Amino acid sequence: MRDVASSAPKGPMFGLTxxxxxxxITGSLLILALPLLVFTLxxxxxxWRFYLQQLEADIAAQALLMAxxxxxxxxxVGTGYLPDGAFGPEAIASRWRRRSDxxxxxxxxxxxxxxSSVGEGVGVPIDDSRRPGMRAALGGRSNATVWRSPSxxxxxxxxxxVPAWYGGQVTGVVRVAHTLTTIxxxxxxLRQTLLVAVLLYTLAIGVCTVAFAASIVxxxxxxxxxxxxxxxxxxxxxxxVRGPEEITQLARTLNHxxxxxxxxxxxxxxxxxxxxxxxxxxxxxxxxxAETILKYGDSDAGLRERYLPRILAQTDRLARMVTQLLDxxxxxxxxxxxxxxxxxLAEVLDEVALTNAARAAELGVTLEARVPxxxxxxxxxxxxxxQVFMNLVDNALRYTPRGGSxxxxxxxxxxxxEVTVADTGQGVPxxxxxxxFDRFYxxxxxxxxxxxGTGLGLAIVRQIVESHGxxxxxxxxxxxxxxxxxxxxxxxxxxxxxxxxxxxxxESKE
Amino acid sequence: xxxxxxxxxxxxxxxxxxxxxxYNLVRAGYxxxxxxxxxxxxxxxxxxxxxxxxxxxxxxxxxxxxxxHALLEDPALSHIPVIIFTAKGSRExxxxxxxxxxxxxxxxKPYATSDVIEHIxxxxxGRQR
Numbered sequence: 001m002r003d004v005a006s007s008a009p010k011g012p013m014f015g016l017t018x019x020x021x022x023x024x025i026t027g028s029l030l031i032l033a034l035p036l037l038v039f040t041l042x043x044x045x046x047x048w049r050f051y052l053q054q055l056e057a058d059i060a061a062q063a064l065l066m067a068x069x070x071x072x073x074x075x076x077v078g079t080g081y082l083p084d085g086a087f088g089p090e091a092i093a094s095r096w097r098r099r100s101d102x103x104x105x106x107x108x109x110x111x112x113x114x115x116s117s118v119g120e121g122v123g124v125p126i127d128d129s130r131r132p133g134m135r136a137a138l139g140g141r142s143n144a145t146v147w148r149s150p151s152x153x154x155x156x157x158x159x160x161x162v163p164a165w166y167g168g169q170v171t172g173v174v175r176v177a178h179t180l181t182t183i184x185x186x187x188x189x190l191r192q193t194l195l196v197a198v199l200l201y202t203l204a205i206g207v208c209t210v211a212f213a214a215s216i217v218x219x220x221x222x223x224x225x226x227x228x229x230x231x232x233x234x235x236x237x238x239x240x241v242r243g244p245e246e247i248t249q250l251a252r253t254l255n256h257x258x259x260x261x262x263x264x265x266x267x268x269x270x271x272x273x274x275x276x277x278x279x280x281x282x283x284x285x286x287x288x289x290a291e292t293i294l295k296y297g298d299s300d301a302g303l304r305e306r307y308l309p310r311i312l313a314q315t316d317r318l319a320r321m322v323t324q325l326l327d328x329x330x331x332x333x334x335x336x337x338x339x340x341x342x343x344x345l346a347e348v349l350d351e352v353a354l355t356n357a358a359r360a361a362e363l364g365v366t367l368e369a370r371v372p373x374x375x376x377x378x379x380x381x382x383x384x385x386x387q388v389f390m391n392l393v394d395n396a397l398r399y400t401p402r403g404g405s406x407x408x409x410x411x412x413x414x415x416x417x418e419v420t421v422a423d424t425g426q427g428v429p430x431x432x433x434x435x436x437f438d439r440f441y442x443x444x445x446x447x448x449x450x451x452x453g454t455g456l457g458l459a460i461v462r463q464i465v466e467s468h469g470x471x472x473x474x475x476x477x478x479x480x481x482x483x484x485x486x487x488x489x490x491x492x493x494x495x496x497x498x499x500x501x502x503x504x505x506x507e508s509k510e
Numbered sequence: 511x512x513x514x515x516x517x518x519x520x521x522x523x524x525x526x527x528x529x530x531x532x533y534n535l536v537r538a539g540y541x542x543x544x545x546x547x548x549x550x551x552x553x554x555x556x557x558x559x560x561x562x563x564x565x566x567x568x569x570x571x572x573x574x575x576x577x578x579h580a581l582l583e584d585p586a587l588s589h590i591p592v593i594i595f596t597a598k599g600s601r602e603x604x605x606x607x608x609x610x611x612x613x614x615x616x617x618x619k620p621y622a623t624s625d626v627i628e629h630i631x632x633x634x635x636g637r638q639r
């Protein structure tokens with residue numbers, strides 16, 4: 001129990017913190033950091049290809065230049081005359097000797113290697129497995145390949161083979177090999193720089209996001225603490241309205257809700273206090289009577305005779321009050337939905353009048369029901385509506401002097417059904433009228449507490465009428481009586497056509 | 511029968527309850543007076559100068575606390591002890607009662623009449639000393 005209470009409020013909040021932070025970090029990384037990473041990889045790939053093309057073009061240019069230079073010398077192969085010096089294969093190849101990442105091989109038209117910058121395989125035919133594409137170039141077409149050559153420790157190496165043309169004939173082939181190490185280094189250095197930048201940027205985004213998330217989560221946490229305090233019962237507490245718009249909106253809503261709760265709580269307290277008062281009052285009388293009879297009953301015989309019937313009457317009244325309180329609680333709980341069935345009002349009102357006939361006769365009050373339209377009906381919960389009319393009649397009988405009358409009537413007007421309960425009593429002073437339907441409100445002078453009244457009857461009447469979609473009004477004239485008027489929505493609304501086609505009648509203007 | 515019996519005023523709007531208090535007071539040897547609303551109660555105190563007032567809080571007209579206050583304001587009446595009856599039984603009422611110097615007792619309804627009579631005896635005995 002304790003565990004649940006202490007962990008329950010924290011659970012959702014902790015989840016929210018984690019969730020909002022996680023979502024924001026994930027979101028910002030996806031939106032900002034991931035594209036940069038992709039860009040970095042794409043850029044290095046593009047750059048790699050660019051360098052590769054540039055290298056190929058460079059090598060090809062050099063090879064072409066060498067091929068042009070060496071072509072005449074190669075043409076002389078086999079003629080016995082082999083020119084020496086600056087333009088011969090040896091001279092050209094030897095110029096590359098110092099470069100570790102590039103090599104030059106020159107072969108004659110028969111495919112015999114004439115010169116190599118590393119002095120390898122000179123005088124022997126081209127080894128295709130070691131120098132691919134070289135023999136193919138003797139056919140007159142340049143070619144370029146990237147290959148992992150054993151000559152360069154299996155480094156990726158670009159080979160460009162260019163035929164040497166002289167006098168319209170291929171006199172040999174110049175092959176330039178160049179490792180990709182340099183450009184690989186360049187590209188990877190760039191990629192590393194970019195990756196470090198992306199990493200730093202991502203970290204910065206992460207830090208900013210965490211801070212940003214906190215700025216959102218912190219006001220929410222503040223609201224949550226306030227809400228918990230309110231939930232713990234401090235209904236006078238109000239949330240401070242500040243922070244981002246959504247938070248201030250939420251705070252305002254929370255405050256509004258708390259105010260409403262405070263009002264309801266005030267009503268509830270008042271109700272409990274009223275109920276306590278109303279139950280204690282008859283209990284006081286019962287207790288005093290019983291106690292006095294017990295103490296002095298033997299010596300004063302009149303006490304029993306006088307107070308025992310009153311004890312019974314007060315007990316009955318208490319029981320009635322409890323029943324009515326339960327009725328009210330049931331109707332007000334919102335669970336009460338009247339079962340609507342068509343009720344013949346003439347029948348119902350006759351029944352109410354008949355039930356109260358004996359009491360009315362005893363009080364010397366004329367009680368009658370007047371329903372001209374014997375077919376007039378409303379839709380409602382029969383038992384509850386009978387309760388309404390019984391309460392009103394009971395009330396009217398209590399305030400009507402001997403010789404007066406209480407009249408129940410029902411008519412249909414303007415799509416409504418109106419039921420009235422009118423008496424010829426002393427009337428209700430106007431200052432009491434607005435409170436008549438408040439529970440425990442009684443218009444009684446101090447010396448004439450009318451036994452039996454619980455102060456709940458009219459409150460119940462109003463609740464039942466309103467649960468039926470009706471309205472109740474009361475009018476009273478001093479010395480002339482009081483009239484309660486209940487307006488029910490019509491059981492079957494009158495046809496619309498005559499109403500809408502008719503111009504307003506004088507009655508409806510009034 | 512050397513001294514006349516002390517006079518107790520009962521200010522209570524519920525007729526039965528008022529009547530029974532009077533009956534019990536008389537049987538206990540007091541002289542009992544009754545008032546059924548606030549204004550009548552205050553007027554009766556002024557007129558009869560009772561030795562003690564039994565006062566209900568919820569009264570038509572002016573309520574019990576207002577009467578307490580009015581009695582305290584009047585130097586001729588401020589010495590009269592008042593015993594309060596309340597049907598509310600709430601903490602606030604009880605605290606409220608303690609703010610009045612003339613309140614000599616506080617009973618939540620339904621009370622035991624015998625307790626009330628006993629308490630009256632104690633209060634009056636205390637006053638005499």
